[in-house]
Amino acid sequence: MTTPQHHGVSRRSFLKLSGLTALSVGGMTFLTACGPAAQDSGSAATTSAATGTASAAGATLGDGKTLRVGMEAAYAPYNWQVSEESEYTIPIENVSGAYADGYDVQAAKVIAKALGMEPVAVKSDFGALIDALNNGQIDIVCAGMSVTDERKQSADFSDSYIDDDIVMVTKKGSKFASATTFADLKGASVMGQADTMYDDVIAQIPDVNHMTPGKTVPTVVESLSSGTSDVITYSMLSVPKLLESYPDFVELQMTDKFEGSVMPDNAAIAKGQDEVLKKINEAIATISDDERQQMWNECMDRQPA
Template sequence: MKKTTVLLVVLLLSVSGLLIAQGKQEAPAASQAKVLRVAMECGYAPYNWTQTTNANGAVPIANSKDFAYGYDVMMAKLIAERLGYALEIVKLDWDSLVPAVQSGTVDCVIAGQSITSERKQMVDFTSPYYYASIVCLTNGDSKYASATGITDLAGGSATSQLGTIWYDTCLPQIPNAKILPAQESAPAMLVALNSKRVDFICTDMPTAKAAIIAYPSMKILDFAGSKDDFQVSEEEINIGISVSKKNPELTKAINSLLDTLTVDDFNSMMESAISVQPLSN
């Protein structure tokens, strides 16, 4: 009997030791889950913006009490979920986005970036996750409100966001345009227009649609389909996700997901983002 008791005690201790050991081995697994660090401005509605709650599925911004949401966050959440990552949103200013990818501070940028040749020299891009047409915005009472082409904007004062094709490529195509210094952000260029410091600004259609919700007196000037439209290449209106050239595996994985989505899917997600942006409520 004593031998049996001793054997049982030994057996129980062995099992307990095994379970404890397994617990110690499994505990780090949760903390070591893969994290996808995604950078964006968190201030470029409807692509991305900052809000104070997690309403509509907003994601916490790293090292902040605020949350991020918008089309880019919706896309980031989808990518992270499908690829098995935990998602971390990193808020950076526009000029810091590409350097952050290059340095490895973040894994990718999802921030409404055009896939330009200049950027492709520094980072890799996925296939497009949105296709954005170029438009102008003006105030409804402006003499340019009836413009039907860029020629009708001749001589007007204008600005746009720093480091974008809107400012670098499109505005110079307007005859004799008085191009003022570029603005640091999309909200800043909208303020410049609303305060009538400029006659019009150049942007893309999603940004313009979001803007007229916040500023109902503004008017979208869409010259698409006319012979007097901005001349831009496909790469300049294709919006992509930038990834480090040292991480082709991530680019490939994201492309595999994007291949399952259609233009209608992109447009539907964008309309959803526009409908819940803070200033549309």
Template sequence: MQLKSLATAKMSAKAAALLAAGVLTLTACGGSSTPAASEGGIKLINAGKLTVCSDIPYEPFEFQKDGKTVGFDIDIANEVAKDLGAELNTVDSSFEAIETGTALTQCDVSISSISITDTRKSVMDFSTPYLDDDLTLVASTDSGIKSLDDAKGKKVGVQQATTGAEYAKDKGIEAQQFEDTGLLVQALQAGTVDAALGNQSVLGYAIKDDPKFKSVEDFATGEKLGIAVKKGNTAMLEKVNGTLKRLTDDGSLEKFKTTWFGQTAK
């Protein structure tokens, strides 16, 4: 119950932050919601800024460190902003707002470890995939849990509104849901849940230096991550895809993966 209360409070804070971002946007535009064009002719919500919605914290994709937002997704977002000749402006948004496309009323793009699914493609457009990210089950080394079958009947935690949550439901597991992975990992470390089901990249990063926990089973879901833009915004989509191609061709994307995931990401 305590963790649920914390998650609710965090959600309210995020909603307030998103609303505030909207107010600032209107103020910056002189009361107009008409997007301003960047140097490349791409229309931006805030003139001279690429406004990006991310669900923070979601280490190692996006999180706060030394007063700055950093992470794998943020490195990519910075490159998109650079190619646009714009400054990066990151807005902390709930993942629910991101996956339903609501966040794109306040942001130019959403980049937050978003799995490309048919449901999400119906409300937003996606870039070419920039990472393959399957699921893994993590448990303490002394839990006795060696597979998902072992976890049935025990307390399994997931992040709400994610493919991990959907996978647990499909496998008949009544999982405890958390608003973000930060709260999920805290619950695992505190023993509030016996195991956590989520993406290999995020959970692998969270436990890589903690010998008390290990990944006990992986699940090949074919999950691919993409950058989301508002439905029909082909100009922005082409620009984002151009940046991703550049990063792939010059080896930068692979360097980002090594920096943030080490050997945990494919």
């Protein structure tokens, strides 16, 4: 997933490298490797000839009734597949008897309501979503996707409906617990996750012991719990759940911030539909920061282990 155009690594790519999906360790649900789409999903489903072009009214997608939402449905907590319907789910159009849940699904439901449409998920490989959008197989992408310069050439992107970032965590009572600047961390042993921005950003902190990264998020967390590391880098959105499970951990209240670490989640539609995009952005703006965090926490609780 890519950060905005001024950031080089996409959030999607970043999470695929670190591979974030759900993994339970010691009662704590972690983000870890994103699995492939289910075998019966294939690429995006072939649908009617509706192309997603705006109607004469200027603010309608597809047939104006059913909002076909492209996603992997295999990328918790952003989106995943379940076999039972609930208040949180939408049907997966191209997988019989299946439903989609996750943060992207909740955002898609808000957008669909604003457009006066009923949302259904269309399960697809992540790399095929923009093509599916432009081929008229789906009407919108809500899939943990971030806007990039390259993607902007092929689709129009909404405002972000959630933004993750990288924060740091230590133990209560640690000599680094009161750190507010990078300089305050001098001499600390800092660990992040291998092959991700969580490890890369540590290079921005001078005079620390940049430890060999952990292969998984649970490995990184265990290093702090056991005292192997003094400080770890972690997902800002996931910190509240981490602190619930590890009450001896504390988030550092830093005034120094990492550069290039913000990871937005944007919806995408076919280009040239300005009135639709305006409506989508108006819908996204109705979701307050507190509601976004609550939605995220609830998805973290529901996501598959």
